[in-house]
Amino acid sequence: MPRTVRRHRCIDCGATAAQWVGRCPTCGEWNTLVEESALDPLVRAVNDLDLSAMPVPLSSVDVAEAEAVPTGVDEFDRVLTGGLVPGSATLLGGEPGIGKSTLLLQVLIARAAAGHRVLLVSAEESAHQVRLRAERLGPVPPGLLILPVTDVGAVVAAVTEADCDLVAVDSIQAVAVGPAVAGERRAGGVPGSITQVRECADQLVGLAKARQVAVVLVGHVTKDGSLAGPRALEHMVDTVLSFEGDRHHALRLLVAVKHRFGPTGELGIFEMGDHGLNRVDDPGRLLLGDRLTGVAGGIVLPAMQGRRTLLVELQALVTPMAQAQPKRAVVGLDGGRLAMTLAVLARHADLPVLGLDVFASVAGGVRVTEPGADLAVALAVASATTGRALPADLVAVGEVGLAGEVRQVDNLARRLDEAVRLGFSRAVVPASSPPGPAGLELIRVDTVVEALQRFEVGPSAPVG
Ligand code: TYD
Ligand code: MG
Numbered sequence: 001m002p003r004t005v006r007r008h009r010c011i012d013c014g015a016t017a018a019q020w021v022g023r024c025p026t027c028g029e030w031n032t033l034v035e036e037s038a039l040d041p042l043v044r045a046v047n048d049l050d051l052s053a054m055p056v057p058l059s060s061v062d063v064a065e066a067e068a069v070p071t072g073v074d075e076f077d078r079v080l081t082g083g084l085v086p087g088s089a090t091l092l093g094g095e096p097g098i099g100k101s102t103l104l105l106q107v108l109i110a111r112a113a114a115g116h117r118v119l120l121v122s123a124e125e126s127a128h129q130v131r132l133r134a135e136r137l138g139p140v141p142p143g144l145l146i147l148p149v150t151d152v153g154a155v156v157a158a159v160t161e162a163d164c165d166l167v168a169v170d171s172i173q174a175v176a177v178g179p180a181v182a183g184e185r186r187a188g189g190v191p192g193s194i195t196q197v198r199e200c201a202d203q204l205v206g207l208a209k210a211r212q213v214a215v216v217l218v219g220h221v222t223k224d225g226s227l228a229g230p231r232a233l234e235h236m237v238d239t240v241l242s243f244e245g246d247r248h249h250a251l252r253l254l255v256a257v258k259h260r261f262g263p264t265g266e267l268g269i270f271e272m273g274d275h276g277l278n279r280v281d282d283p284g285r286l287l288l289g290d291r292l293t294g295v296a297g298g299i300v301l302p303a304m305q306g307r308r309t310l311l312v313e314l315q316a317l318v319t320p321m322a323q324a325q326p327k328r329a330v331v332g333l334d335g336g337r338l339a340m341t342l343a344v345l346a347r348h349a350d351l352p353v354l355g356l357d358v359f360a361s362v363a364g365g366v367r368v369t370e371p372g373a374d375l376a377v378a379l380a381v382a383s384a385t386t387g388r389a390l391p392a393d394l395v396a397v398g399e400v401g402l403a404g405e406v407r408q409v410d411n412l413a414r415r416l417d418e419a420v421r422l423g424f425s426r427a428v429v430p431a432s433s434p435p436g437p438a439g440l441e442l443i444r445v446d447t448v449v450e451a452l453q454r455f456e457v458g459p460s461a462p463v464g
Contacts, residue, residue, distance in 0.1 A: 072110030081262030094243035112143035123174035246365025293392035297384030302415035332362030348404035
Protein backbone atom coordinates (compact mmCIF):
# COMPACT_ATOMS: atom_id res chain seq x y z
CA MET A 1 0.00 0.00 0.00
CA PRO A 2 1.40 3.39 -0.94
CA ARG A 3 2.60 5.42 2.02
CA THR A 4 0.77 8.69 2.44
CA VAL A 5 2.74 11.70 3.63
CA ARG A 6 1.08 14.77 5.04
CA ARG A 7 2.40 18.09 3.94
CA HIS A 8 1.12 21.60 4.21
CA ARG A 9 1.49 24.01 1.38
CA CYS A 10 1.21 27.79 1.47
CA ILE A 11 -1.42 28.86 -1.08
CA ASP A 12 0.33 32.18 -1.53
CA CYS A 13 4.00 31.38 -2.05
CA GLY A 14 3.88 27.62 -2.64
CA ALA A 15 6.33 26.75 0.15
CA THR A 16 5.76 23.46 1.93
CA ALA A 17 5.96 22.71 5.64
CA ALA A 18 5.78 19.40 7.49
CA GLN A 19 3.51 20.84 10.16
CA TRP A 20 0.63 23.22 10.08
CA VAL A 21 1.48 26.66 11.43
CA GLY A 22 -0.65 29.80 11.52
CA ARG A 23 1.85 31.89 9.64
CA CYS A 24 3.80 30.76 6.58
CA PRO A 25 7.48 30.61 7.59
CA THR A 26 8.51 31.55 4.05
CA CYS A 27 6.32 34.47 3.03
CA GLY A 28 4.94 35.51 6.40
CA GLU A 29 1.27 35.45 5.29
CA TRP A 30 -1.29 34.36 7.91
CA ASN A 31 -3.63 31.38 7.51
CA THR A 32 -2.35 30.37 4.13
CA LEU A 33 -1.16 26.83 4.90
CA VAL A 34 -3.46 24.06 3.70
CA GLU A 35 -2.99 20.34 4.11
CA GLU A 36 -1.90 18.59 1.01
CA SER A 37 -2.21 14.87 1.31
CA ALA A 38 0.28 13.81 -1.24
CA LEU A 39 1.34 10.32 -2.04
CA ASP A 40 4.95 9.73 -1.37
CA PRO A 41 6.44 11.14 -4.60
CA LEU A 42 8.64 8.09 -5.13
CA VAL A 43 5.75 5.65 -4.87
CA ARG A 44 3.73 7.80 -7.25
CA ALA A 45 6.57 7.95 -9.73
CA VAL A 46 6.78 4.15 -9.84
CA ASN A 47 3.00 3.76 -10.18
CA ASP A 48 2.89 6.30 -13.02
CA LEU A 49 5.65 4.64 -15.06
CA ASP A 50 4.60 4.44 -18.68
CA LEU A 51 6.16 1.25 -19.97
CA SER A 52 5.26 2.03 -23.57
CA ALA A 53 7.60 5.02 -23.56
CA MET A 54 10.72 3.52 -25.07
CA PRO A 55 13.83 5.33 -26.23
CA VAL A 56 14.06 5.95 -29.99
CA PRO A 57 17.07 7.07 -32.07
CA LEU A 58 17.16 10.87 -32.06
CA SER A 59 17.94 10.81 -35.79
CA SER A 60 14.57 9.17 -36.48
CA VAL A 61 12.63 12.04 -34.89
CA ASP A 62 10.83 14.22 -37.43
CA VAL A 63 12.40 17.67 -37.80
CA ALA A 64 9.48 19.16 -39.71
CA GLU A 65 7.31 19.27 -36.59
CA ALA A 66 9.00 22.40 -35.27
CA GLU A 67 8.19 24.55 -38.30
CA ALA A 68 7.52 28.15 -37.28
CA VAL A 69 4.43 29.87 -38.69
CA PRO A 70 4.90 33.61 -39.36
CA THR A 71 2.48 35.83 -37.49
CA GLY A 72 2.70 38.68 -39.97
CA VAL A 73 4.18 41.16 -37.47
CA ASP A 74 7.72 41.33 -38.92
CA GLU A 75 9.66 42.39 -35.85
CA PHE A 76 7.85 39.81 -33.70
CA ASP A 77 8.64 37.07 -36.23
CA ARG A 78 12.26 38.19 -36.44
CA VAL A 79 12.75 37.71 -32.69
CA LEU A 80 11.02 34.32 -32.86
CA THR A 81 13.25 33.32 -35.79
CA GLY A 82 10.32 32.92 -38.15
CA GLY A 83 7.17 32.90 -36.07
CA LEU A 84 5.24 30.83 -33.56
CA VAL A 85 5.69 27.06 -33.58
CA PRO A 86 2.45 25.00 -33.32
CA GLY A 87 2.28 23.26 -29.95
CA SER A 88 4.72 25.69 -28.35
CA ALA A 89 4.26 27.89 -25.31
CA THR A 90 5.62 31.43 -25.26
CA LEU A 91 5.78 33.79 -22.32
CA LEU A 92 5.62 37.50 -23.15
CA GLY A 93 6.93 39.37 -20.13
CA GLY A 94 7.20 43.07 -19.44
CA GLU A 95 6.34 45.83 -17.04
CA PRO A 96 2.70 46.86 -16.73
CA GLY A 97 1.76 49.47 -19.33
CA ILE A 98 4.66 48.74 -21.65
CA GLY A 99 2.42 47.49 -24.48
CA LYS A 100 2.15 43.71 -24.11
CA SER A 101 -1.59 43.61 -24.74
CA THR A 102 -1.22 45.91 -27.72
CA LEU A 103 1.56 43.81 -29.28
CA LEU A 104 -0.40 40.63 -28.74
CA LEU A 105 -3.56 42.07 -30.25
CA GLN A 106 -1.58 43.17 -33.31
CA VAL A 107 -0.16 39.67 -33.65
CA LEU A 108 -3.65 38.14 -33.35
CA ILE A 109 -5.12 40.57 -35.87
CA ALA A 110 -2.32 39.87 -38.35
CA ARG A 111 -2.72 36.12 -37.97
CA ALA A 112 -6.51 36.32 -38.29
CA ALA A 113 -6.17 38.57 -41.35
CA ALA A 114 -4.14 35.77 -42.97
CA GLY A 115 -7.16 33.47 -42.59
CA HIS A 116 -6.40 31.71 -39.30
CA ARG A 117 -8.72 31.28 -36.34
CA VAL A 118 -7.14 32.77 -33.25
CA LEU A 119 -8.38 33.23 -29.70
CA LEU A 120 -7.72 35.97 -27.19
CA VAL A 121 -8.44 35.03 -23.60
CA SER A 122 -8.89 38.42 -21.98
CA ALA A 123 -8.80 37.98 -18.23
CA GLU A 124 -8.00 41.59 -17.38
CA GLU A 125 -10.05 43.61 -19.84
CA SER A 126 -13.66 43.26 -20.95
CA ALA A 127 -14.52 42.39 -24.54
CA HIS A 128 -15.65 45.99 -24.97
CA GLN A 129 -12.31 47.38 -23.83
CA VAL A 130 -10.43 45.07 -26.16
CA ARG A 131 -12.70 46.07 -29.04
CA LEU A 132 -11.97 49.73 -28.36
CA ARG A 133 -8.25 49.05 -28.40
CA ALA A 134 -8.60 47.05 -31.61
CA GLU A 135 -10.36 50.05 -33.21
CA ARG A 136 -7.12 51.98 -32.84
CA LEU A 137 -5.17 49.26 -34.56
CA GLY A 138 -7.26 48.82 -37.72
CA PRO A 139 -9.93 46.51 -39.11
CA VAL A 140 -10.75 43.45 -36.99
CA PRO A 141 -10.86 40.22 -39.05
CA PRO A 142 -13.70 37.76 -38.28
CA GLY A 143 -11.23 34.97 -37.42
CA LEU A 144 -10.26 36.73 -34.17
CA LEU A 145 -12.29 35.33 -31.27
CA ILE A 146 -12.39 36.75 -27.79
CA LEU A 147 -13.14 34.99 -24.51
CA PRO A 148 -13.29 37.31 -21.51
CA VAL A 149 -12.91 34.76 -18.67
CA THR A 150 -10.53 34.15 -15.80
CA ASP A 151 -11.14 30.42 -15.36
CA VAL A 152 -8.52 28.22 -16.98
CA GLY A 153 -11.03 25.37 -17.17
CA ALA A 154 -13.18 27.50 -19.47
CA VAL A 155 -10.15 28.23 -21.63
CA VAL A 156 -9.32 24.56 -22.03
CA ALA A 157 -12.94 23.82 -22.94
CA ALA A 158 -13.10 26.69 -25.43
CA VAL A 159 -9.89 25.73 -27.20
CA THR A 160 -11.08 22.14 -27.48
CA GLU A 161 -14.38 23.39 -28.90
CA ALA A 162 -13.24 26.19 -31.21
CA ASP A 163 -10.62 24.98 -33.60
CA CYS A 164 -7.91 27.64 -33.18
CA ASP A 165 -4.25 27.57 -34.01
CA LEU A 166 -3.14 30.41 -31.76
CA VAL A 167 -4.31 31.15 -28.24
CA ALA A 168 -3.21 34.19 -26.26
CA VAL A 169 -3.86 34.48 -22.53
CA ASP A 170 -3.71 38.02 -21.12
CA SER A 171 -2.49 37.67 -18.43
CA ILE A 172 -1.28 34.57 -16.60
CA GLN A 173 -1.56 36.49 -13.32
CA ALA A 174 -5.26 37.14 -13.84
CA VAL A 175 -6.38 33.56 -14.52
CA ALA A 176 -6.98 30.86 -11.95
CA VAL A 177 -7.96 27.21 -11.62
CA GLY A 178 -10.78 26.04 -9.39
CA PRO A 179 -13.94 27.95 -8.57
CA ALA A 180 -13.91 30.99 -6.34
CA VAL A 181 -15.85 30.22 -3.16
CA ALA A 182 -17.67 33.25 -1.81
CA GLY A 183 -16.19 34.49 1.45
CA GLU A 184 -13.38 31.98 1.41
CA ARG A 185 -9.98 31.84 -0.14
CA ARG A 186 -9.75 29.86 -3.34
CA ALA A 187 -8.26 26.43 -2.64
CA GLY A 188 -5.35 27.05 -4.98
CA GLY A 189 -4.75 30.60 -3.76
CA VAL A 190 -5.75 33.94 -5.21
CA PRO A 191 -5.07 34.61 -8.92
CA GLY A 192 -1.50 35.81 -9.31
CA SER A 193 -0.19 33.77 -6.38
CA ILE A 194 2.74 31.60 -7.29
CA THR A 195 0.75 28.38 -6.88
CA GLN A 196 -2.02 29.62 -9.20
CA VAL A 197 0.37 31.04 -11.77
CA ARG A 198 2.30 27.76 -11.94
CA GLU A 199 -0.78 25.57 -12.02
CA CYS A 200 -2.45 27.66 -14.74
CA ALA A 201 0.70 27.77 -16.82
CA ASP A 202 1.09 24.02 -16.46
CA GLN A 203 -2.44 23.42 -17.76
CA LEU A 204 -2.06 25.87 -20.62
CA VAL A 205 1.33 24.48 -21.68
CA GLY A 206 -0.26 21.02 -21.59
CA LEU A 207 -3.09 22.32 -23.74
CA ALA A 208 -0.61 23.68 -26.30
CA LYS A 209 1.11 20.31 -26.60
CA ALA A 210 -2.08 18.27 -26.62
CA ARG A 211 -3.91 20.32 -29.28
CA GLN A 212 -0.87 21.50 -31.22
CA VAL A 213 -1.85 25.14 -30.85
CA ALA A 214 0.64 27.91 -30.19
CA VAL A 215 -0.04 29.43 -26.78
CA VAL A 216 1.20 32.86 -25.76
CA LEU A 217 1.01 33.83 -22.10
CA VAL A 218 1.34 37.44 -20.99
CA GLY A 219 3.18 37.94 -17.71
CA HIS A 220 3.65 41.18 -15.81
CA VAL A 221 7.13 41.71 -14.47
CA THR A 222 8.18 44.55 -12.19
CA LYS A 223 11.43 46.47 -12.68
CA ASP A 224 13.48 44.22 -10.43
CA GLY A 225 11.91 41.14 -11.99
CA SER A 226 10.30 40.25 -8.69
CA LEU A 227 6.51 40.13 -8.22
CA ALA A 228 7.13 36.41 -8.58
CA GLY A 229 5.03 34.81 -11.28
CA PRO A 230 6.70 35.06 -14.68
CA ARG A 231 10.25 34.33 -13.53
CA ALA A 232 9.00 31.10 -11.98
CA LEU A 233 7.50 30.09 -15.35
CA GLU A 234 10.59 30.46 -17.49
CA HIS A 235 11.50 26.79 -17.27
CA MET A 236 7.97 25.65 -18.19
CA VAL A 237 7.69 27.40 -21.55
CA ASP A 238 9.60 27.03 -24.83
CA THR A 239 10.21 30.71 -25.42
CA VAL A 240 10.48 33.68 -23.11
CA LEU A 241 10.13 37.10 -24.72
CA SER A 242 10.89 40.27 -22.86
CA PHE A 243 9.24 43.50 -23.95
CA GLU A 244 11.28 46.42 -22.70
CA GLY A 245 11.36 50.16 -22.81
CA ASP A 246 10.32 53.16 -20.84
CA ARG A 247 6.62 53.98 -20.62
CA HIS A 248 7.45 57.64 -21.12
CA HIS A 249 9.29 57.04 -24.37
CA ALA A 250 8.00 55.61 -27.62
CA LEU A 251 10.78 53.08 -28.21
CA ARG A 252 10.10 49.42 -27.33
CA LEU A 253 12.54 46.55 -27.64
CA LEU A 254 11.54 42.91 -27.94
CA VAL A 255 14.15 40.27 -27.13
CA ALA A 256 14.04 36.51 -26.67
CA VAL A 257 15.53 35.62 -23.30
CA LYS A 258 15.05 31.91 -23.99
CA HIS A 259 14.13 30.25 -27.27
CA ARG A 260 14.04 26.51 -27.84
CA PHE A 261 13.60 26.81 -31.61
CA GLY A 262 16.47 29.10 -32.56
CA PRO A 263 19.07 31.60 -31.42
CA THR A 264 18.14 34.31 -28.90
CA GLY A 265 20.18 37.22 -30.25
CA GLU A 266 17.51 38.87 -32.42
CA LEU A 267 16.06 42.22 -31.45
CA GLY A 268 12.71 43.65 -32.49
CA ILE A 269 12.41 47.43 -32.42
CA PHE A 270 9.01 49.11 -32.21
CA GLU A 271 7.68 52.57 -31.69
CA MET A 272 4.42 53.07 -29.78
CA GLY A 273 2.21 55.42 -31.75
CA ASP A 274 -1.45 56.44 -31.81
CA HIS A 275 -2.30 53.38 -33.88
CA GLY A 276 -0.36 50.75 -32.00
CA LEU A 277 3.20 49.56 -32.41
CA ASN A 278 5.12 50.19 -35.62
CA ARG A 279 8.45 48.74 -36.62
CA VAL A 280 11.39 51.10 -36.45
CA ASP A 281 13.88 50.75 -39.26
CA ASP A 282 16.23 53.47 -38.13
CA PRO A 283 16.37 53.59 -34.33
CA GLY A 284 19.33 56.01 -34.58
CA ARG A 285 16.91 58.72 -35.68
CA LEU A 286 14.71 58.16 -32.64
CA LEU A 287 17.56 57.85 -30.15
CA LEU A 288 19.92 60.58 -31.27
CA GLY A 289 17.32 62.98 -32.68
CA ASP A 290 17.23 65.33 -29.69
CA ARG A 291 20.92 65.21 -28.85
CA LEU A 292 22.50 68.47 -27.71
CA THR A 293 26.10 68.68 -28.84
CA GLY A 294 28.84 70.81 -27.31
CA VAL A 295 27.55 70.19 -23.79
CA ALA A 296 29.78 68.64 -21.12
CA GLY A 297 28.79 65.18 -19.90
CA GLY A 298 27.39 63.72 -23.13
CA ILE A 299 28.81 61.01 -25.38
CA VAL A 300 27.49 58.44 -27.84
CA LEU A 301 27.96 54.72 -27.26
CA PRO A 302 27.52 52.03 -29.92
CA ALA A 303 25.73 49.50 -27.69
CA MET A 304 24.71 45.96 -28.57
CA GLN A 305 21.16 44.85 -27.91
CA GLY A 306 21.08 41.22 -28.85
CA ARG A 307 22.62 41.12 -32.31
CA ARG A 308 21.69 44.64 -33.29
CA THR A 309 23.72 47.76 -32.67
CA LEU A 310 21.97 50.76 -31.17
CA LEU A 311 23.74 54.07 -30.93
CA VAL A 312 22.63 55.60 -27.65
CA GLU A 313 23.42 58.87 -25.98
CA LEU A 314 24.96 58.62 -22.54
CA GLN A 315 24.75 61.57 -20.20
CA ALA A 316 26.40 62.31 -16.88
CA LEU A 317 25.87 65.14 -14.45
CA VAL A 318 27.88 65.87 -11.33
CA THR A 319 26.94 68.26 -8.56
CA PRO A 320 28.44 69.07 -5.15
CA MET A 321 27.36 66.58 -2.48
CA ALA A 322 23.97 67.61 -1.15
CA GLN A 323 24.00 65.29 1.87
CA ALA A 324 26.49 63.54 4.08
CA GLN A 325 26.64 60.61 1.67
CA PRO A 326 27.38 61.09 -2.04
CA LYS A 327 24.38 60.23 -4.21
CA ARG A 328 24.59 58.03 -7.30
CA ALA A 329 21.60 57.60 -9.57
CA VAL A 330 21.36 55.76 -12.88
CA VAL A 331 18.67 55.44 -15.52
CA GLY A 332 19.18 52.63 -18.03
CA LEU A 333 22.67 51.82 -16.70
CA ASP A 334 24.05 49.34 -14.20
CA GLY A 335 24.49 51.15 -10.86
CA GLY A 336 27.18 48.70 -9.72
CA ARG A 337 29.26 49.32 -12.84
CA LEU A 338 28.90 53.08 -12.40
CA ALA A 339 30.21 52.81 -8.81
CA MET A 340 33.15 50.78 -10.09
CA THR A 341 33.93 53.24 -12.87
CA LEU A 342 33.83 56.11 -10.37
CA ALA A 343 36.28 54.28 -8.12
CA VAL A 344 38.62 53.78 -11.10
CA LEU A 345 38.35 57.46 -12.03
CA ALA A 346 39.11 58.52 -8.46
CA ARG A 347 42.00 56.13 -7.96
CA HIS A 348 43.72 56.22 -11.36
CA ALA A 349 42.69 59.56 -12.84
CA ASP A 350 42.65 61.64 -9.66
CA LEU A 351 39.17 62.93 -10.42
CA PRO A 352 37.40 64.05 -7.21
CA VAL A 353 34.23 62.09 -8.10
CA LEU A 354 33.93 60.24 -4.80
CA GLY A 355 32.93 63.48 -3.09
CA LEU A 356 30.35 64.48 -5.72
CA ASP A 357 26.79 63.49 -6.44
CA VAL A 358 26.84 61.64 -9.78
CA PHE A 359 23.88 61.05 -12.10
CA ALA A 360 24.15 59.03 -15.29
CA SER A 361 21.53 58.05 -17.81
CA VAL A 362 20.89 56.62 -21.24
CA ALA A 363 18.46 58.72 -23.28
CA GLY A 364 15.40 57.21 -24.95
CA GLY A 365 14.47 54.60 -22.37
CA VAL A 366 17.03 52.02 -23.51
CA ARG A 367 18.81 49.84 -20.94
CA VAL A 368 22.54 49.31 -21.42
CA THR A 369 24.08 47.08 -18.80
CA GLU A 370 26.96 45.60 -20.79
CA PRO A 371 30.57 46.17 -19.63
CA GLY A 372 31.32 47.70 -23.04
CA ALA A 373 29.63 50.89 -21.81
CA ASP A 374 32.31 51.52 -19.13
CA LEU A 375 34.63 53.67 -21.21
CA ALA A 376 31.81 55.89 -22.45
CA VAL A 377 30.52 56.26 -18.87
CA ALA A 378 34.03 57.18 -17.67
CA LEU A 379 34.41 59.79 -20.42
CA ALA A 380 30.95 61.24 -19.76
CA VAL A 381 31.59 61.53 -16.00
CA ALA A 382 35.06 63.04 -16.56
CA SER A 383 33.60 65.49 -19.06
CA ALA A 384 30.86 66.47 -16.61
CA THR A 385 33.41 66.83 -13.78
CA THR A 386 35.79 69.02 -15.74
CA GLY A 387 33.03 70.90 -17.55
CA ARG A 388 34.65 70.26 -20.93
CA ALA A 389 32.50 68.95 -23.73
CA LEU A 390 33.59 65.94 -25.79
CA PRO A 391 33.62 66.23 -29.61
CA ALA A 392 30.20 65.73 -31.21
CA ASP A 393 31.51 63.33 -33.86
CA LEU A 394 32.94 60.93 -31.28
CA VAL A 395 31.76 57.52 -30.07
CA ALA A 396 33.44 55.47 -27.34
CA VAL A 397 33.33 51.79 -26.50
CA GLY A 398 35.40 49.58 -24.20
CA GLU A 399 35.29 47.73 -20.92
CA VAL A 400 37.23 49.30 -18.06
CA GLY A 401 39.07 47.02 -15.63
CA LEU A 402 39.83 47.82 -12.01
CA ALA A 403 43.42 48.70 -12.86
CA GLY A 404 42.11 51.34 -15.25
CA GLU A 405 42.94 49.27 -18.34
CA VAL A 406 40.61 49.37 -21.34
CA ARG A 407 39.55 45.95 -22.59
CA GLN A 408 38.15 44.65 -25.85
CA VAL A 409 34.41 44.25 -26.37
CA ASP A 410 32.37 41.83 -28.50
CA ASN A 411 31.10 42.75 -31.97
CA LEU A 412 33.40 45.76 -32.31
CA ALA A 413 33.24 45.76 -36.12
CA ARG A 414 29.43 45.89 -36.15
CA ARG A 415 29.36 48.68 -33.62
CA LEU A 416 31.82 50.77 -35.63
CA ASP A 417 30.00 50.13 -38.91
CA GLU A 418 26.82 51.52 -37.38
CA ALA A 419 28.72 54.56 -36.06
CA VAL A 420 30.00 55.33 -39.57
CA ARG A 421 26.52 54.85 -41.03
CA LEU A 422 25.12 57.45 -38.66
CA GLY A 423 27.82 59.95 -39.56
CA PHE A 424 30.33 59.68 -36.71
CA SER A 425 33.96 60.11 -37.67
CA ARG A 426 35.99 59.23 -34.57
CA ALA A 427 35.88 56.35 -32.11
CA VAL A 428 37.77 55.73 -28.86
CA VAL A 429 38.43 51.99 -28.75
CA PRO A 430 40.62 49.50 -26.85
CA ALA A 431 44.28 49.43 -28.00
CA SER A 432 43.94 45.85 -29.27
CA SER A 433 41.27 46.77 -31.83
CA PRO A 434 41.67 45.68 -35.47
CA PRO A 435 41.46 48.35 -38.21
CA GLY A 436 38.06 50.02 -38.34
CA PRO A 437 35.78 50.80 -41.29
CA ALA A 438 36.68 53.45 -43.86
CA GLY A 439 35.76 56.95 -42.79
CA LEU A 440 36.24 56.32 -39.07
CA GLU A 441 39.37 57.45 -37.24
CA LEU A 442 40.20 55.02 -34.43
CA ILE A 443 41.72 56.43 -31.25
CA ARG A 444 43.27 53.42 -29.54
CA VAL A 445 43.78 53.63 -25.80
CA ASP A 446 45.40 51.27 -23.29
CA THR A 447 44.00 52.92 -20.19
CA VAL A 448 41.10 55.09 -19.21
CA VAL A 449 43.54 57.83 -18.15
CA GLU A 450 44.95 57.90 -21.68
CA ALA A 451 41.43 58.39 -23.07
CA LEU A 452 40.74 61.21 -20.61
CA GLN A 453 44.00 62.98 -21.41
CA ARG A 454 43.40 62.71 -25.12
CA PHE A 455 40.22 64.81 -24.78
CA GLU A 456 41.52 67.02 -21.99
CA VAL A 457 39.04 65.81 -19.43
CA GLY A 458 41.72 64.07 -17.38
CA PRO A 459 43.64 64.71 -14.18
CA SER A 460 45.62 67.66 -15.53
CA ALA A 461 42.48 69.46 -16.72
CA PRO A 462 41.16 72.20 -14.46
CA VAL A 463 38.17 70.97 -12.48
CA GLY A 464 35.16 73.09 -13.41
P1 TYD B 1 -0.92 47.97 -23.04
O1 TYD B 1 -0.80 47.13 -24.27
O2 TYD B 1 -2.23 47.98 -22.37
O3 TYD B 1 0.22 47.59 -21.99
P2 TYD B 1 0.36 46.25 -21.09
O4 TYD B 1 -0.55 45.22 -21.62
O5 TYD B 1 1.82 45.87 -21.21
O6 TYD B 1 0.05 46.64 -19.68
O7 TYD B 1 -0.54 49.45 -23.53
C1 TYD B 1 -0.03 50.40 -22.69
C2 TYD B 1 0.00 51.80 -23.23
O8 TYD B 1 0.07 51.94 -24.62
C3 TYD B 1 -1.21 52.56 -22.77
O9 TYD B 1 -0.77 53.52 -21.84
C4 TYD B 1 -1.76 53.20 -24.00
C5 TYD B 1 -0.68 53.07 -25.02
N1 TYD B 1 -1.16 52.92 -26.39
C6 TYD B 1 -0.75 53.82 -27.35
O10 TYD B 1 0.00 54.75 -27.09
N2 TYD B 1 -1.20 53.67 -28.65
C7 TYD B 1 -2.03 52.66 -29.00
O11 TYD B 1 -2.41 52.55 -30.18
C8 TYD B 1 -2.46 51.74 -27.99
C9 TYD B 1 -3.40 50.62 -28.33
C10 TYD B 1 -2.00 51.89 -26.70
MG1 MG C 1 -2.28 44.45 -20.68
